[in-house]
Amino acid sequence: xxxxxLAPTDDRANPAFRDVASCEKWLTQLQFTNLHAVHxxxxxxxxxxxxxxxxxxxxxxxxxxxxxxxxxxxxDYAKKLIAKKLPLSAExxxxxxxxxxxxxxxxxxxxxxxxxxxxxxxxxxxxxxxxCQRFMLYGSLQIIEHLRSGYEFDGRLWQQLHAxxxxxxxxxxxxxxxxxPLYGAPRGISCQSLYAKILLTCLARPSxxxxxxxxLLDRWLNAWVDxxxxxxxxxxxxxxAPPLAVDLRSNSxxxxxxxIIPSDNIRxxxxxxxxxxxxxxxxxxxxxxxxxxxxxxxxxxxxDCLALLNHLLQMWCEGNSDRSAERQxxxxxxxxxxxxxxxxxxxxxxxxKRTARTGSxxxxxxxxxxxxxxxxxxxxxxxxxxxxxxxxNWTIENESILGARMIRDxxxxxxxxxxQIIAVRTPDAKAFMLGVVSWRTVTLSGQLRMGVHYxxxxxxxxxxxxxDKDADGIIQRSIPxxxxxxxxxxxxxxxxxxxxxxxxxxxxxxxxxxDQRKMLIKMGFSVQGGADFERVSFIEEKAGTA
Numbered sequence: 001x002x003x004x005x006l007a008p009t010d011d012r013a014n015p016a017f018r019d020v021a022s023c024e025k026w027l028t029q030l031q032f033t034n035l036h037a038v039h040x041x042x043x044x045x046x047x048x049x050x051x052x053x054x055x056x057x058x059x060x061x062x063x064x065x066x067x068x069x070x071x072x073x074x075x076d077y078a079k080k081l082i083a084k085k086l087p088l089s090a091e092x093x094x095x096x097x098x099x100x101x102x103x104x105x106x107x108x109x110x111x112x113x114x115x116x117x118x119x120x121x122x123x124x125x126x127x128x129x130x131x132c133q134r135f136m137l138y139g140s141l142q143i144i145e146h147l148r149s150g151y152e153f154d155g156r157l158w159q160q161l162h163a164x165x166x167x168x169x170x171x172x173x174x175x176x177x178x179x180x181p182l183y184g185a186p187r188g189i190s191c192q193s194l195y196a197k198i199l200l201t202c203l204a205r206p207s208x209x210x211x212x213x214x215x216l217l218d219r220w221l222n223a224w225v226d227x228x229x230x231x232x233x234x235x236x237x238x239x240x241a242p243p244l245a246v247d248l249r250s251n252s253x254x255x256x257x258x259x260i261i262p263s264d265n266i267r268x269x270x271x272x273x274x275x276x277x278x279x280x281x282x283x284x285x286x287x288x289x290x291x292x293x294x295x296x297x298x299x300x301x302x303x304d305c306l307a308l309l310n311h312l313l314q315m316w317c318e319g320n321s322d323r324s325a326e327r328q329x330x331x332x333x334x335x336x337x338x339x340x341x342x343x344x345x346x347x348x349x350x351x352x353k354r355t356a357r358t359g360s361x362x363x364x365x366x367x368x369x370x371x372x373x374x375x376x377x378x379x380x381x382x383x384x385x386x387x388x389x390x391x392x393n394w395t396i397e398n399e400s401i402l403g404a405r406m407i408r409d410x411x412x413x414x415x416x417x418x419x420q421i422i423a424v425r426t427p428d429a430k431a432f433m434l435g436v437v438s439w440r441t442v443t444l445s446g447q448l449r450m451g452v453h454y455x456x457x458x459x460x461x462x463x464x465x466x467x468d469k470d471a472d473g474i475i476q477r478s479i480p481x482x483x484x485x486x487x488x489x490x491x492x493x494x495x496x497x498x499x500x501x502x503x504x505x506x507x508x509x510x511x512x513x514x515d516q517r518k519m520l521i522k523m524g525f526s527v528q529g530g531a532d533f534e535r536v537s538f539i540e541e542k543a544g545t546a
Contacts, residue, residue: 002167004115006108013051020061027069039077039098042070046105056116057123060131063109071182074102078145082211085415086150087442096149100142107138129176132168132191136161137183140198147206148214151442155251162248165195165230165267184222193225196269199246200225202253204315207439208451210418213308216299223295227273234268241275241317243268256319275317282309332396334406337423337432338414340499340532342390344480346423347432348461348514352390396426403435403453411446419530421497422452423459431458434482434497436530455535456492457484463512466502483513484535495527496536503534508541 017023026045032038049062080095081088088096114131117124124131139161146153168174168191177188189197200221206214234243234257245260245268246253260266281294291305292298300308337343345352393409404424416422416437423432433454440450459482468475482497496511507523524537 002118002163004111004118006111006115007051009053010051011053013048013053015048015052016045017049017062018052018054019058020065023062023065027065030069032073035073035076039073039102042066042073043098043102043105046070046102046109050105050108050112055123056113056121059109060113060124060127063106063113063134067106067182070102070106074099078148081149083417084149085417085420086440086448087411087415087446088149088151089415096145096151099145103138103141103145107135107142110134110138128171129168129173129191130178132164132173133178133180133189133194135164136191136194136198137180139164140194143198143202144214144218147202148211150207150440152444154444158251158253161195161198162246162250165191166248168192169230184219189222189225192230193228196225196228196230197221199244199254199269200316203244204312205439207441208311209308212299216297216308217312219297224274224277227277228269230267230269232264232267234270241271242319243270244316245269271317275313278309278313278317282306282313285309328400329398330396332399332426333409334394334396334424334426335391336394336406337391337425338416338420340421341480343421343423343432343434344461344482346388346391346425347459347482348480350461350480394424396424397449401454403438403451405449405451407443407449408447413448416440416448416450417531421530421533424452434459434484436528455484455497456487456490459484459497460514462496462514464496464498465510465512466507481511483511493537496521496523496538498534498536500529500532500534503536 017026030038030041046066049059077095078099081092081099084092087093110131113124113127114135117128117131139157143153143157143161146157165174174192174195175190177190179186179188197218201214201217204217209217230246236242243257244254245257245266246255247260247263247265248267249265254269257268281296284294285291285302285306289302291300291302296305337346342352344350392413394406395409397405397407399405406424418437418439420437422435422437424435425432435452435454438451438453440448443449462481462483464479464481466477466479468477479498479502481499484495484497486492486494503523503526505523505525509521509523511519511521513519520541521538522541524539526534527537528535
């Protein structure tokens with residue numbers, strides 16, 4: 001049974017438009033010079049419209065007139081959140097919440113229309129599939145914005161989509177296609193396909209994907225989901241991709257069938273068609289075909305498309321979406337150093353001093369310094385600090401030799417970005433272990449959770465001397481870096497971890513090791529690049545060969 005809790009309409013509501021004609025005129029007068037202002041104005045008027053008592057057909061047509069403008073403004077506003085560190089700043093979080101609230105406002109409008117359809121409004125009789133599609137769409141868009149902004153969402157968002165799918169299924173509306181060129185479905189998309197699309201998107205570990213990858217995935221799924229269905233039963237054959245399942249009474253999405261207790265509320269998604277499609281595209285890319293030939297777009301090179309397709313194949317079709325089997329569940333306290341300078345100070349045992357980087361942003365001052373200023377009116381001189389007071393308390397939730405999942409003990413702390421270098425030390429560890437942030441998300445409680453991929457070997461502090469040229473002539477700089485020693489048993493050669501913008505292929509540098517031994521090196525290639533570091537291969541040169 002689909003229940004649509006709605007506040008009653010209010011005769012005092014006073015929207016700037018009350019039908020399609022006045023809405024169209026109002027939209028032509030909008031000034032887009034201030035995106036924040038136009039977003040607030042649009043949202044305010046949609047809220048007023050949702051409260052205003054009016055005929056359902058007129059409400060529906062007015063909402064349809066608003067859709068394109070809302071889509072454009074939302075898309076532009078969301079650009080302000082691209083590649084932001086987490087947790088978001090107060091200003092960024094307000095933008096995020098405003099985007100979510102706008103999608104909810106559109107959903108509420110169509111909710112009123114769908115309620116009238118369910119109550120038997122004859123004028124809406126032929127619009128049932130479209131109203132359900134719009135409801136499913138705007139509920140899905142709220143989930144998508146949470147995913148790409150890195151914030152967990154309340155399970156009630158799942159519950160309303162599950163309930164809508166049950167309603168469309170029970171009334172034979174789930175497979176009727178509805179055209180929606182605004183959201184990549186000019187040939188039409190059914191409620192069932194749209195439902196399958198958001199289910200698969202959430203199972204693709206979106207926290208590990210960039211916004212560009214998520215946009216590409218959205219387009220791919222528009223073309224793929226028609227081959228999928230949700231059924232009450234399933235069949236499997238040896239070697240087939242196992243089906244996935246969703247519980248329509250739950251507050252979660254797709255799960256492996258091993259995690260499901262069979263009941264009338266379970267729907268199964270056969271993954272064999274999608275598995276075959278992904279494997280064929282992977283093979284053709286490996287054979288050298290261009291992504292455009294395979295209808296994969298032109299945003300990425302073949303190797304990048306190949307990596308994303310393999311990721312999706314693993315998450316959806318190989319029963320490996322739950323990595324807990326690979327990791328040991330633990331609950332271990334850890335101290336965390338964030339940022340290259342603080343990490344180096346901790347490993348070398350020298351005073352912490354923040355180094356100004358080329359292209360650094362003064363607005364990116366660390367959170368600890370902001371707190372010091374707020375508390376005592378100034379920041380401590382970081383040159384006299386050990387940096388120990390800047391270490392954060394985290395808990396390791398699960399761990400393997402390759403990486404870990406961690407959660408910050410408090411809601412406060414440094415903002416963290418993907419592919420950022422961190423150093424972790426547990427109470428019983430003899431040294432820090434380096435890691436790279438592979439994903440992060442803010443929990444409903446406001447704590448930051450992240451996945452970390454460990455770098456091999458125990459890092460050693462090294463001072464590297466390089467020579468640069470500027471307008472005043474030749475200058476020499478001494479830069480603290482970290483040496484990751486070779487691991488012959490794993491066939492991993494030694495490498496040097498350095499801040500960004502220092503590496504150049506073939507560059508010569510003199511290094512001073514911890515034991516005071518000097519080594520002349522020639523930089524090779526970038527083994528791994530991150531947001532604030534470069535891991536570089538090198539060759540040791542003999543004296544006099546430079």
